[in-house]
Amino acid sequence: MFNRILVPVDLDEQATIGNAVQAGGDLARQHGAELRLLTVLPVIPASVSLYMPEDVLTKRMDEAKASLSTLAKEAGGDLKVTTVVRKGTVYDEVIREAETADCDLIVMTSHRPEMSTYLLGSNAARIVRHSNCSVLVLRPKG
Numbered sequence: 552m553f554n555r556i557l558v559p560v561d562l563d564e565q566a567t568i569g570n571a572v573q574a575g576g577d578l579a580r581q582h583g584a585e586l587r588l589l590t591v592l593p594v595i596p597a598s599v600s601l602y603m604p605e606d607v608l609t610k611r612m613d614e615a616k617a618s619l620s621t622l623a624k625e626a627g628g629d630l631k632v633t634t635v636v637r638k639g640t641v642y643d644e645v646i647r648e649a650e651t652a653d654c655d656l657i658v659m660t661s662h663r664p665e666m667s668t669y670l671l672g673s674n675a676a677r678i679v680r681h682s683n684c685s686v687l688v689l690r691p692k693g
Contacts, residue, residue: 553582557654559589559645559678562618567660570689575658576626578687585631587652588619591644592636612636642677649684657686 558575560568579586619634626632637644661675679686
């Protein structure tokens with residue numbers, strides 16, 4: 552049923568990463584699917600990046616790649632796991648990656664909504680509304 556499963560992870564939210572990777576990995580095993588782990592780094596405005604050392608952006612990218620590589624190993628050696636780091640807006644890049652890689656399922660976590668989320672909408676809500684593939688949103692327990 553599923554051939555390619557995309558799991559977007561927020562590397563700053565360590566508490567929820569494991570749930571999404573585990574659920575995505577379990578589904579990938581059940582369906583013989585490829586697992587794609589994605590993280591999105593926010594674009595730093597030019598007005599800010601002018602005052603940063605040149606290697607900061609490269610270091611951020613390298614750290615993100617290393618973190619995803621560790622997650623890929625933890626997902627299990629029996630899976631085909633691909634890791635991707637993108638820069639941009641989370642919901643845009645998740646949808647773009649799902650379309651580019653021809654994913655047929657996105658497995659992601661969501662947090663408890665705050666007032667600003669009700670007014671602006673969360674990344675998960677935007678991805679659910681605009682994605683061309685199925686989306687499984689995992690809520691935290693408790």
